[in-house]
Amino acid sequence: MRSLRILWLWLSTSFRAAPGLMAISTVLVAARAITAPTQTYGVSRLVDGIAADRSSTIALGIAIIVGGLAVSFLADGLGWPLQDTAQERMAGRVHADLLDVTTGIPGLSHHERPDVADRLELVREKAWRMGVGAEVLLWAFGTVTNTITVLTLLGSVHPVLLLLPLLGGARIWSAYLSSTRQSKAWEDSMPQERLVDKLIEMAKDPRTGLELRVFGLGKVLLDKIFALQTQRFDRRVEAARWGGKVDGSVRLAFGLAYAAAIVWVVVRARHGQASAGDVVLVLLLAPQVDQMTGGIAQNVYWVGEVVRSFGRYDWLREYAKQNSWRSSVAAAPDRITTGIELRDVGFSYPGSDSAVLSDLNLTVPAGSAVALVGENGAGKTTLVKLLARMYDPTTGKILVDGVDLATVQPDAWRSQLSAGFQDFVKFEFTAREVVGIGDVERAADEGAVRTAVVRGDAESVIAGLPRGLDSQLGKKFTDGVELSGGQWQRLALARAFMRERPLLLLLDEPTAALDPEAEHRLYEQYASAAKIAAAETGGITVLVSHRLSTVRMADLIVVMHNGRVEEVGTHEDLLTAGGRYAELFELQARAYR
Structure with missing residues (x-):
């Protein structure tokens, strides 16, 4: 049930982000997928026509080859730009949905639990893989279309040759094992990754720079970051090496099997049991079959990554649903009487x-x-x-x-409610916005903002800014003004006064x-x-x-x-x-x- 829900979430998100683009891209991907094996079939018809001196067969082969070139040109010319645009819209949709879901959780419990924090970090870290979900979906569809076409052509030479692509299933299996192991390595190393991110942020933050230098903590911090990164990379590299060994062994076995199949078809042709076109068809399909199984193997990895990412996203949605306080529907009072x-x-x-x-x-x-x-x-x-x-x-x-x-x-x-906290947020907006967001509905009210500034005893702060309330705060911005801790706090207090009653x-x-x-x-x-x-x-x-x-x-x-x-x-x-x-x-x- 959950697997179907995840698949539906992937499909619905992709098509909801760009329905028209996805529909057109699907058609173009299918056309592109059948082009190469169809042209290979055209070459085999051309060879048979030349060998038997049949003009109709030669014409058919040329028509298939030229038609394939035209379709390929059209699909490539239109398909890639449309696909890139669909992917961008998908990424935008995913990030907007993630922001909507996380900000929609009314409580703070998800910030306090390490297990939830790890999952949230994975969702954030892997969000870009959901963003390429549209591309992977089209890629998977193209691979399936290509596979069906190749199997049809091989079966037309001899049904036994259908075993060859099936042997490629071992490569798909190895890719699945490899991706599963690498994914596990990523998940196991998330605590180190979160800590490294925090330490790097600490090293960059001007507020911590003074103590880091006074106490000579720079090397201590760097050593700790390096040790954590080493642990993280060692775990991930080990998983990647294991996957490489398994995939290499499977590809070698598959190559030997395909070489034997080609020899067998040549022997059949010499005994008059197959045509020259059949030999050419199998020879030209050999690299395509390898690409096909490799494509499926890559798709297994990427489909697995996207499915896992959407699985985490599905978990986040369910977590948000379970912690949404949906049963809290009573209206807030307009006044307190008792x-x-x-x-x-x-x-x-x-x-x-x-x-x-x-x-x-x-x-x-x-x-x-x-x-x-x-x-x-x-x-x-x-x-x-x-x-x-x-x-x-x-x-x-x-x-x-x-x-x-x-x-x-x-x-x-x-x-x-209104509130003022010791650990207030330094919103790097304009001074007007920093105060005004204390009451979003009245943020554009000049009188309300100035009244809040007076009540928060922040007049001297505004008077000292180069453009008054319209001054940009924060050194990260061009012409941005940095404030002292007390000045930031006065603006935070003014913000708390924006709601009058x-x-x-x-x-x-x-x-x-x-x-x-x-x-x-x-x-x-x-x-x-x-x-x-x-x-x-x-x-x-x-x-x-x-x-x-x-x-x-x-x-x-x-x-x-x-x-x-x-x-x-x-x-x-x-x-x-x-x-x-x-x-x-x-x-x-x-x-x-």
């Missing part, structure tokens, strides 16, 4: 047995500003991801006004690169925006910060420890309680004093 409740929430990252969150119970009232504090690894960022519904809880529920968040359509819920504003240490004064000023901006959102939509602001002086303005402070909620209350309540929060606050206050 609040968000976490009930017995537990969470473990995919592929891990250790729980990041355990038995977490918390009620966040509508319209409140909540601060999450605690040591690194306490589970604060994970909780933020669950609230954004990047994951669903492993156990328990998150309820929004009593509705299970797992039943809400994820994109609809996220359209009601989010139901949930998530701030996961978004000011880590800023000084305490700038951070405090920004949090006052957030607090002001939160109060407006709270009054109009019951919006909730969730803030993660290690600077406890900045969380005092929060309505509710949640102290997390080892994936659990340890304390909940206002700043004054928690100081009075004298627990973990009071201890952490005193440590930081003492450091400032």
Whole structure:
């Protein structure tokens, strides 16, 4: 069943990408495939006509030869450009489909699991083989057409000669074994390949260049890359050598068998049991049969590669379907009236047995500003991801006004959110776009963008750019401007302000690169925006910060420890309680004093 699904995926993708081009190319490929063996038959008729002095047979032979030349000229002249265009469209279709499928997965689990990451890397790495799927499909069709023609001509001399192409099946078998072994070698070496790519990216990244040079890590990095590449290449070269030995042995055996067949036909001709044309036909078909079996062998390899690539693509589509949260069809709320409740929430990252969150119970009232504090690894960022519904809880529920968040359509819920993160993305667009994409529907609104810049305290950044909001960011571009870490962060904060009335504003240490004064000023901006959102939509602001002086303005402070909620209350309540929060606050206050 899965094999048929993969084959149908291959066929449908090829013809969906360029239906007209594929139909014409199929006809031309068939014409090209029968040309050579048909012309060989024409030569045999010409030889028989000359030997028997029959004008009609001579004319027939010449007509077949000339007709074959005309068809070949036409098929080659039109076929290759059409085929190349079909292949380009196929490649474009494949890459567009891959992007659509991967970006359509609503959660982040596929980024966290090594086994899934390996498969995704293989899909990405081998995507170009799906891109040539149209060419391989036409190639396979041409080979089948050529094979049928050659078998018909050999059978016309003597049925026993039909065994020769069948002996070529051994070469097809060897090609299959070789391609399977090489494919296995590629799959086994994918962890090394992914690591090499990461290390090479690290070596090229300006952000890591300083530490690499200060600590003299260049040689260490190169040695590690070389060792990993050696492991990878050794495995693949060994598979290639094995395939070469098997294929060479099979080709030698096939050549000996064909030589014996030619001798046998010559002997028959000398005894009057075959014509001179038959001898010429078998002699000229010998290289064609070798090319035919070689073509089939190559097709087996490439068909196998394309089928395996479409098999991985089919797996990705099925994975996306199974992880699409299709049952989440409830509409996202327009406002929050009571609040968000976490009930017995537990969470473990995919592929891990250790729980990041355990038995977490918390009620966040509508319209409140909540601060999450605690040591690194306490589970604060994970909780933020669950609230954004990047994951669903492993156990328990998150309820929004009593509705299970797992039943809400994820994109609809996220359209009601805004966020600022410590690990923000440096989008190398124009400054206007970097801010505007915080609300794609209003990205072209000049007033909205400038308001977000002011609220994100990024006016000084825009003022320092050569073309203001229209400046291209990133040194990779001509006239591109590189920003400091703090400047990038201010633009990321402005981006978070593009959505004016989010139901949930998530701030996961978004000011880590800023000084305490700038951070405090920004949090006052957030607090002001939160109060407006709270009054109009019951919006909730969730803030993660290690600077406890900045969380005092929060309505509710949640102290997390080892994936659990340890304390909940206002700043004054928690100081009075004298627990973990009071201890952490005193440590930081003492450091400032």
